[in-house]
Amino acid sequence: MSKMDKHEQEDHPHERHEHHAGGNPHHSHHENHRNHVHSGHGGHDHHGHGSHEEMISDFKKRFFITLVLAIPIIVLSDMIQMFFNYSLTFPGDTAIELILSSIVFFYGGWPFLTGLVSEVKGKSPGMMTLIGFAITVAYVYSVATVFGVEGMDFFWELATLIAIMLLGHWIEMKSVMKASDSLESLVELMPQEANKLMENDEITPVPVAELKKGDRLLIKPGEKIPADGHILKGKSSIDESMLTGESVPVEKEQGDEIIGGSINSSGSLTIEVSKTSDEGYLSQVVQLVKEAQESKSKTQMLSDRAAKLLFYVAIVAGLLTFIIWIALGYSVGDAMTRMVTVLVISCPHALGLAIPLVAARSTAISAQKGLFIRNRIGFEDARRVDTIAFDKTGTLTKGEFGVTDILTEEQTSEKELLRLAASVELQSEHPIAMGIVNKASEEQVDIPQPEDFDSMTGAGITGKVDGQSISVVSPGFLQREGIRYDEDHFSKLSETGKTVVFVLRDQALLGAIALADAVKDSAKEAVDRLHQIGIEALMLTGDNEKVAREVGKQIGINYVIAEVLPHEKAEKIKELQKGGNRVGMTGDGINDAPALANADLGIAVGAGTDVAMETADVVLVNSHPKDVVSIIDLSRLTYRKMIQNLWWAAGYNIAAIPLAAGILAPWGIILDPALGAVLMSLSTVIVAINAQSLKTK
Template sequence: MSKKDSKKMDHSHHNMNDHSEHSEKEMAGMDHSMHMGNFKQKFWLSLVLAIPIVLMSPMMGMELPFQFTFNGSEWVVLVLATILFFYGGQPFLSGAKMELKMKSPAMMTLIAMGISVAYFYSLYSFVANEFLGDHVMNFFWELATLIVIMLLGHWIEMNAVSNASDALQKLAELLPDEVTRIDENGKEKRVSLQDVREGDHLIVRAGDKMPTDGVIEKGTSTVDESAVTGESRGVVKKVGDKVIGGSVNGNGTIYVLVTGTGESGYLAKVMEMVRNAQAEKSKLEALSDTVAKWLFYVALVAGIVTFVAWLFLADLPQALERMVTVFIIACPHALGLAIPLVIARSTSIAAKNGLLLKNRNALENAHRLDMIFLDKTGTLTQGTFTVTGVESLKTDVDEQEILRYIGSLEANANHPIATGIMKYLKDQGISPYKAEEVKNVTGVGLEGEVDGKKVQIINAKALEELDLHVEKSKITRYQEQGNTISYLIIDNELSGLIALGDKIKPEAKAFLAALRERGIIPAMLTGDNEEAAANVAKYLGIDQYYAALLPDGKEKIIAQAINEGHQVAMVGDGINDAPSLARATIGIAIGAGTDVAIDSADVVLTNSNPHDIIHFLDLAKQTRKKMVQNLWWGAGYNIVAIPLAAGVLAPIGIILDPAVGAVLMSLSTVIVALNAMTLKIRK
């Protein structure tokens, strides 16, 4: 990022940095990988350190066929294990510190306990064997393999789930670097955005981005607010109207009085809402962390009870060894791979089905969804105000002729309908006729003269007043989709019509039917006007819809549904959707939408096809099934192994041999890996 960008960001969003420490703590619970450095590098270097340890130290007291020792090999193992513990174990130790600080021990604390106990007990074993002449079993082999496998698991997971990029930077990029300010003498001057203050007077020319929130003092224009508010058609702005920083000025030059910059601006408020929502949502706990939390407490209690019991039954060294075995067995290698392998597999399946998974919790929480809120513009519809149909209503005039006549009057008009029509003509390669004496008739439309013929473009109300009628079948489908229809009159004869609107995506109806089949209620949210929203909702058969919403309105509806006990997904594509995407149980962004929406979401639809959500729901169901199976395999053997390692069956002569524990551990790791590979979704 350039210096200019970073300065601009500091100015626009300096109040947001206050939260960085807080949000880092919040994020810790959600994704350990965010603050743990480079797992890939750590894994490979740790593997290099671990190989000689595995070759030179026994596995829980059992010599393996490929192992060897030589005079002084114990010292080599000690040095390598020490480096490995502090270098390879660092992410788990700092992760545990963070979890304990947050009073929520989970996976990191469990791993840290396992490796710390293995290292420090092995250190004691080394001193006892080398200097005191005792024979105490060491756990260097377990330490090395545990660290390497856990690093591998975290690397696989990090690799699979892409980290969210910086949404603050994306918001800053929506604003221009420099603006044109008018000083008290009326002179224009280019200044940096960070020097703009409330009360300044700016000029915003055609096609420029609106640098700040403000009020128009002079001029009129059509402003594209689709990225920031979700309104699909351009909004006509005149003197006294408000403009929003980040929207795009259309074809007029306007003079703006600045009313909001930096933290008081619209975009900064949206970002604040996103942050608050994400902080709330990060309290959701991953399935594996819940299992790890229970294992940690079970191991801690079992270890202490074991130590006390064996202290009475035998002696201190034996009590210590039993306790250490319990602690190490409680942190199974398989648990470190159980979830990452499933996530890696489901992420690659997702990618093939048009889905980018950004937050692993989305997969775990999707099975509980019972409601899905869909943004209208860009999600259910294409998101552009465009020509949806042209009809000839006179036998001797074809559709191309209709467009030439309509284009002749609309060519110089300055409103969203005209812009949509002229773009359509350009895309179709159609040149409009030349019109003369074009004038705007208020409340009716346009009229002019083409080759001596009187040509008019009028609305439905004016059509009725002229006592002209159109066949119902010709206009029904346009009305159902909430399109705006304009009629072409040539020499007082109804000759054709043109419909404009935001096209409903062809796959929308099938997608909604598939949702209902799965018992999920669809609801529609939009920043668009009530009439457009009602028509689309009716056409698609959506009973619940909310129109003319600002970002905080959308977010409040989501928050209310969650408070009522619903598990909610939100699908959207605009900046105005970002707070709702962050607040929802699962936020799903349309890939063709804004970067800010994508950054706030848990899942991104790379093909912008809402039907891919069905693939996500089916994949999430299968993924959770595999996760639960793997957690049973990864942690389930502890149900047997911990009590046996603790010696509950010692009175009848059965004590789990540490070597048997190690074999069981290896076996569960293999089963977990194979099980993850069998994950698939049926089309």
């Protein structure tokens, strides 16, 4: 027989490709990573479900109150009355307008005023600075006109601006679900109590936090392992798939290392704690994720970048207007009126809705397609991604064994071999057993209940079917018993990452069944489509290299990096980024969390762990790899629509600023503020209609 791959275990019936990932991930310095919380709405962070809901409710309430108060302010405005040629005056009308406008300014405008302070302190002017500055100028100047300063008030402009901006922020926050950097899901993976063995071997439940190095613990079948350690007594298969990316349980025996947070699938174990909870493997993953999430982002949303530019344009245009009007010999009052008109008109009402309406529309479309956008910045940047790294187990593959080959001896049919094997495996919970039983069910094979079912330690399982002794065993068992089989064929299957079990009847070989982690139906389609749109696909997995390369070959991925630990996945992402790549990472396990947090675009598979979803920008609810392509497509379409809307929103202002500044005043043409208001409303309507026209192919 040819020498088996170093990762094979010959003495187990359900042999597998093992890469033990129990090493110590070291901490690396995380710099310039994307923070997954976008703050900026009035200086608030979107932290936690409760506070996010409260913010949405707060903006909604402020919007409706402002809207109600804005109606009498607009009706009483002298400027609006002149434009629409009507008159409405009564004793105290100016006082009422002042009081209502003051309430609108301080109550409705409060999030923007606090946001202005926050952005100025952070030396990063954006949307809040632009709005806050415009409403402050409009309010202060308007109050001054009430108390005798020459000019017309801008109370109507103030009220409409605040109402529209509140509406925009409310829509935006409704469409954007919380982006939480909570690590609670990781912490919850660890059991809270452990069964500690005292000196007299008496079992005492103790809190995991109190465990010390050297403590002995009893781990029963089905229990989570409470801390990193090594086995003193017992033998079992350990499910480490969510931690390390291993596609099947790892067989462990005395002396082997085990990882806290993994699941003991079968036998009872006595282990000795080698690392306390804050030193363990899972704790190090928590730390890697935390570091990536705490690193503040330099990325700003598109609307903030546009607002920042307009803010500087407004300041420069306003000052130039004042200086030029004074230089031309006009009074300070005239120059001040022109400057304020420019400053107020520079803040486009439509800009407040341009991005939020497109964001709301794209979020609705993504939800219909089973894409859950958790972080808008990451989603917006998806259009720039040029490399997508895929985890293998559970992402490209189903994370469960499927039968790939059935090899029979002359006297046995494939269906008969499957029937006998499935009957014996019916009582087992092992992934390989489930794979064989599922295949038999798919083929509509009648599976009889076995008699005298028994497990042969390190060899396989046996039972009586139709009165005959049927065994499903490992190649190691055949070698020990001297039973001949086709070693060349077995080696070929083994080398492609398949697990092979043999079926015996009364010690006579009937055939063999090969199994592998089944590739998802849409995986090849996803990779082909990514290549078509110019995006490189690679695989980044903790699983065995031969298994990974075989899966890569099936779906068209040539660049495969296997047997990597969580911190190594994150480092590989950073290495690609340093090379100038914009990297997306798709994964489902705890071992993917640091890489998801560090990637420019983190994509979690919905069927995976909560931890992966907590650290991702987008979650694929349906777990289809081809949905990765949908994210890129939707991000590109959304960005295009946002740019169109920004031009519609800001284009009117770009044209209106010179007119408001009085560039055509020598020819008697000055933009009437009321006409400006009508044009502003028109641009807002166009922006709204354009946003709703966003559609995917």
